[in-house]
Amino acid sequence: MPNAVFDPPALEPGTLRVIPIGGLGEIGRNMTIYEIDGKILIVDCGVLFPEEQHPGVDLILPDISPIRDRLDDVVGVVLTHGHEDHIGAVPYLLRLKQDIPLIGSGLTLALIEAKLKEHRIKPYTLQVREGQHEDLGPFALEFVAVNHSIPDALAVSIVTKAGRVLHTGDFKMDQLPLDDRITDLRAFARLGEEGVDLFLPDSTNADVPGFTPTERSIGPVLDAVIGKAPRRVIVASFSSHVHRVQQVLDAAHAHGRRVAFIGRSMVRNMGIAADLGYLKVPEGVLIDSKQAANLPDNRIVYMSTGSQGEPMAVLSRMANMEHQIEIGKDDTVILASSLIPGNENAVYRVINGLTKLGANVVHKSNAKVHVSGHASAGELLYVYNILKPKNVLPVHGEYRHLQANRDLAVQTGVREENTFIAEDGTVLDMRAGHVSVVGQLDLGYIYVDGSTVGGIxxxxxxxxxxxxxxxxxxxxxxxxxxxxxxxxxxxxxxxxxxxxxxxxxxxxxxxxxxxxxxxxxxxxxxxxxxxxxxxxxxxxxxxxxxxxxxxxxxxxxx
Known part of the structure; x- marks a missing residue:
């Protein structure tokens, strides 16, 4: 049952107000507002991708009505990493006020700057890295390295008069990451010793037992599938999944194939990743998509978008025979991503369409071609035991994920009354380390339809x-x-x-x-x-x- 709507009281001096306005009860639209002494800090500003019940809608944005008239009070937007569900709504926020500072790692800022360029917005940015401290008004920030399915992800510690908050962003604890950048558990332990008053952990895999497999385990599988493929190979993944693209490049190079990027976002993001040194491109392996058509079928790999069945993405258009690349018998299509909840029907419709055209479709259900970027229950238990947080607000997940995360917190000794299953618009106040729910705002979806924002x-x-x-x-x-x-x-x-x-x-x-x-x-x-x-x-x-x-x-x- 949705929480009843009621207005919060006026915010008292020295009290930190926390309002998640996206990312709770859904996978996407991640955005959390922190306010104290008249100043506002935003962590993440992402989009939700539409499902079948949203026909014609391009994107769904967080409802920023709680702060729409207070953008002058925003000291900055911290972006934990470069995935669309954490940065995709930034252009729509900056349309309202372009000089709001954006704070993030090198890759994260490069990805959002490229996106903002398309919107003709030149942002004010502050690049940070793990271990760095920054003060933004009443907020003292410390950034912590976390491992995820995109390089350069950061958790953020937020210290105010009201206490310390630790917001993880998306993370897992891969001990053998492709970029050798592990989640900094030593920093987590230090923060735990100093005291974490409110912990906002990633909940996506909280209901999955054990530990998330390592990214390195995917490489041999991709190598085997590409090596045995008789004709063309099409690999679909998120356009920001640098590690997966790296594995595809390496496997293609090992088997004498060239790689062509398909889809504007894939071309743009991988170009940025290569320029910044996050993507290591073997010499001679990349080829323009137009030139790729002249190669023998057994010498090409197409790297495309559309792994979630998005109707306008490359893979869906291939399945519908609406793309210049026509799928045929004995082509191999690899869906190298997990299923975002809600996208199942769209993805299986694409799989069926490709199969009817004669393709051999390889996906997570029949081969180990993807691992999640999120911590499973075993990893979350480790983190709870290291941090010993006083209060827990699970974020980033559907209701079952949030509940599973709460259960893990309670199992490790967090008092049940100090754990909070919230929804978008729940208002929590923290003072002297004590957290309570003080309001519930009535927030909706903001639909982007072509050039229309909020008109649908x-x-x-x-x-x-x-x-x-x-x-x-x-x-x-x-x-x-x-x-x-x-x-x-x-x-x-x-x-x-x-x-x-x-x-x-x-x-x-x-x-x-x-x-x-x-x-x-x-x-x-x-x-x-x-x-x-x-x-x-x-x-x-x-x-x-x-x-x-x-x-x-x-x-x-x-």
């Missing part, structure tokens, strides 16, 4: 689900058959769009021009004219709104 409502999404998932557009036109001249129309009606009807004013002249050009090229029948209208409107909708609605053209010849 849940009612609009309901319409979209009913109207063939992506909406419905009908176009009525009367044309003169010989010239293609439009006599009546175009009259356009649509359902399932948030925009006003006037939005189609931009495409009507394009339809008129396309019909005239088609007639000049010899088109005479109404069916051919209808296809011209469908293509013209379809291209416009896809490029302007990133949507794929049902388009029904009606063309009558006069």
């Amino acid at each position: 409502t849940d009612a609009d999404l309901k319409d979209r689900r009913i109207l063939s998932e992506e909406g419905f557009i009908s176009i009525f036109v009367v044309v003169e058959a010989q010239t293609g001249k439009v006599i009546v129309g175009p009259e356009i009606q649509a359902r399932g769009f948030a925009e006003e009807e006037s939005v189609f004013d931009a495409v009507k002249p394009q339809v008129i021009r396309a019909l005239a050009e088609a007639a000049a090229n010899g088109t005479r029948d109404s069916h051919a004219f209808s296809q011209v209208v469908r293509r013209t409107v379809g291209r416009w909708v896809n490029s302007s709104h990133r949507r794929r609605p049902m388009i029904i053209p009606v063309v009558i010849e006069a």
Whole structure:
């Protein structure tokens, strides 16, 4: 049952207020607000990727309404690492106030700076590394190295008058990481000795017994699969998973294959990782995707995005035969990632589509081609025993993950009344090491739909689900058959769009021009004219709104 909504009291001086506004009850939208003495610190600012019940939505953002009118009080945003569910919403925050400082490691800041460049935002950044101390207003920060499925991840210790908070970000305890950078348990032990008043640990694998396997265990499996593949190999992974891409590069090089990156985010992120030295590219192994088409099938590996079944990502378009790379018999497709909860149906739909096309699909269920980037129960128990925190607020997980993490805390001696299963918008106050729930805000989802942010409502999404998932557009036109001249129309009606009807004013002249050009090229029948209208409107909708609605053209010849 959701917690009842009630307003928190005015914040007293010397009291730290903690409000998770994303990442609780879901895998994504990670964002936590810390406030004391009129100043605000934000840790992470991520996105949630849409599921099937969010048709047409590109991204889902945290609801920043609690601080929207107080952005001048924000002293900085600490970014624990460079995954989209922790940095993806930063551009939308900085649209509101561009000079909010961003604090993070070298790779993390490089990834977000590249993303912000696309939004034409030049951020103010402060690069930090493990062991570094920084003071931001009333917040004394210390950064701690943690191991994750992306290099340069950091936990952050936050000390205020109210006590110490330790926020882990995403982490695990791989003892043989590919970059030799382990989670700094010595620093954790020192912080535990100094006293951790509130601990916010990663909960994603809290219900998984034992220890998360090492990244190194994946290398031999990828090597074997790529080595035995008779034709092309397509590996799908997160576009920021530097370690996995490194393993693919090494395996391809060992078997005389070249590698082409597919997908804008993959090309961008791996270019950044290589430039900064986090990705070691064997000489001569990389090739441009256009040149890759000229290589023999048994000499190429494509590294792509789309491992979560995202409809617009490369792998889904391959499965739907909408990509220039056409999957065929005996091609090998490797899904080198775990399933984010909620994406199962989309992923298996892609697997089925690729299998129908004749591909051999290798994924986590039938081969060890991925390990998680999150600590399992055994690792979390170690951390609890090292830190001995007074209070625990599990974060980053669905309800079952948060509950499992709470149970682990209690097993290690944390008093049950000092553990908190919260949800987005729960308000907790800490004073002199004592934590209590003092409010519950009513927060919602903020949908990004093309260029629209927050203009889509849940009612609009309901319409979209009913109207063939992506909406419905009908176009009525009367044309003169010989010239293609439009006599009546175009009259356009649509359902399932948030925009006003006037939005189609931009495409009507394009339809008129396309019909005239088609007639000049010899088109005479109404069916051919209808296809011209469908293509013209379809291209416009896809490029302007990133949507794929049902388009029904009606063309009558006069």
